[in-house]
Amino acid sequence: MKRILVTGGAGFIGANFVRLVLDEHPDTFVLNLDVLTYAGNLENLKGYTDNPIHVFVKGDICDADLVANLIDEHKIEAIVNFAAESHVDRSLVEPGVFIETNVKGTLTLLKIALDKKLERFLQVSTDEVYGSLGADGFFTETTPLSPNSPYSASKASADMLVAAFGHSWGLPYNITRCSNNYGPFQFPEKMIPLMINNALNDKALPIYGDGLYVRDWLYVYDHCTAIWNVLTQARAGTIYNIGGNNEKTNLEVVRLILDRLNKPESLIRHVKDRPGHDRRYAIDSSKVMRELGWKPTVTFEEGINKTIDWYLANTDWLNHVVSGQYQQYYEDMYSGR
Numbered sequence: 001m002k003r004i005l006v007t008g009g010a011g012f013i014g015a016n017f018v019r020l021v022l023d024e025h026p027d028t029f030v031l032n033l034d035v036l037t038y039a040g041n042l043e044n045l046k047g048y049t050d051n052p053i054h055v056f057v058k059g060d061i062c063d064a065d066l067v068a069n070l071i072d073e074h075k076i077e078a079i080v081n082f083a084a085e086s087h088v089d090r091s092l093v094e095p096g097v098f099i100e101t102n103v104k105g106t107l108t109l110l111k112i113a114l115d116k117k118l119e120r121f122l123q124v125s126t127d128e129v130y131g132s133l134g135a136d137g138f139f140t141e142t143t144p145l146s147p148n149s150p151y152s153a154s155k156a157s158a159d160m161l162v163a164a165f166g167h168s169w170g171l172p173y174n175i176t177r178c179s180n181n182y183g184p185f186q187f188p189e190k191m192i193p194l195m196i197n198n199a200l201n202d203k204a205l206p207i208y209g210d211g212l213y214v215r216d217w218l219y220v221y222d223h224c225t226a227i228w229n230v231l232t233q234a235r236a237g238t239i240y241n242i243g244g245n246n247e248k249t250n251l252e253v254v255r256l257i258l259d260r261l262n263k264p265e266s267l268i269r270h271v272k273d274r275p276g277h278d279r280r281y282a283i284d285s286s287k288v289m290r291e292l293g294w295k296p297t298v299t300f301e302e303g304i305n306k307t308i309d310w311y312l313a314n315t316d317w318l319n320h321v322v323s324g325q326y327q328q329y330y331e332d333m334y335s336g337r
């Protein structure tokens, strides 16, 4: 597949994926469709936009006419769908837009992919569709879907629609379900960049509840290489879990960040918990490793160091994204907690 439509390619993971494709697979043409919500940022693509193999279009995945025309115009062969509302906390405040983009937007893309007989539809999903684990065990590809937040419910709905298009009409699809990502260009509403930003500014680090919630962290570059392998090697109709085998409690992660930045642990502040907070996520990635030869390139310790270095070297990027709307978001989310 040489001509792909990447949706949400100005967001955190999408932009990292576009960069990977242009850097490492320059025989691929990328059409990047992103509506540029608060999370979409053309600065994430700096140095990559003025390029004959990467065309950026500002637009909505729910706009069927626009998407269909773009696919014809650019002779697109496959779609990689990153576009989404992606933050659990926001979904607990305003779930409607999660249904619009994550469910209806995906449905719009699916209909067009079928109509245009595209070679592949790759849905970028999340381990959160499986719900929450207790102290033991891992999510596998056959774990039943049991989403708990409006965000994960919208992603599970989209996954089911994708599989239904495959089952009913033979749409050649893949679904990837990845654990928590971290790395360059992540918007500082998510835990790791929020904590780095607060620590850099000597602000309190808000830990929800007891801080013993566990996430299985994966460096974003490694997620992107897995998606590339699935896109280029996987059989149609297959689902792959992707994870780093890096389970950490939130407190462990925050302590590492403080240590690396030479900041005191007294900055940690336990605040009111997230409603319905999933206790633990952990991914069994053996299928993608065995079948597609994928493996992560960095350990968590290496990845977090690279990430902190990136935020230290890119204070302009950080200052731009935390100005304006972000201040209001932060005020609304954390005051009174």
Ligand code: NAD
Pocket (backbone or CB within 6 Å): 007, 008, 009, 010, 011, 012, 013, 014, 033, 034, 035, 036, 037, 038, 039, 040, 041, 059, 060, 061, 062, 081, 082, 083, 084, 085, 086, 087, 101, 105, 124, 125, 126, 127, 155, 177, 178, 179, 180, 181, 182, 187
């Ligand atoms: P993000 O919020 O940083 O980026 C989402 C991008 O989608 C933004 O650029 C935004 O402008 C764009 N977008 C939103 N609505 C759109 C619409 N209607 N039309 C076109 N573009 C639209 O999210 P992210 O963290 O990069 O996540 C990307 C994908 O990966 C999502 O589908 C998410 O569910 C999935 N995922 C994320 C993680 C994680 O840890 N961040 C883990 C597993 C899976």
Ligand code: TYD
Pocket (backbone or CB within 6 Å): 088, 089, 180, 189, 190, 191, 192, 194, 206, 207, 208, 209, 213, 214, 215, 250, 274
């Ligand atoms: P987040 O980055 O929002 O990802 P997700 O909820 O999709 O896993 O949160 C990661 C973990 O960090 C999760 O257990 C919630 C917790 N968290 C905090 O304790 N404080 C915060 O300010 C944020 C944003 C998250």
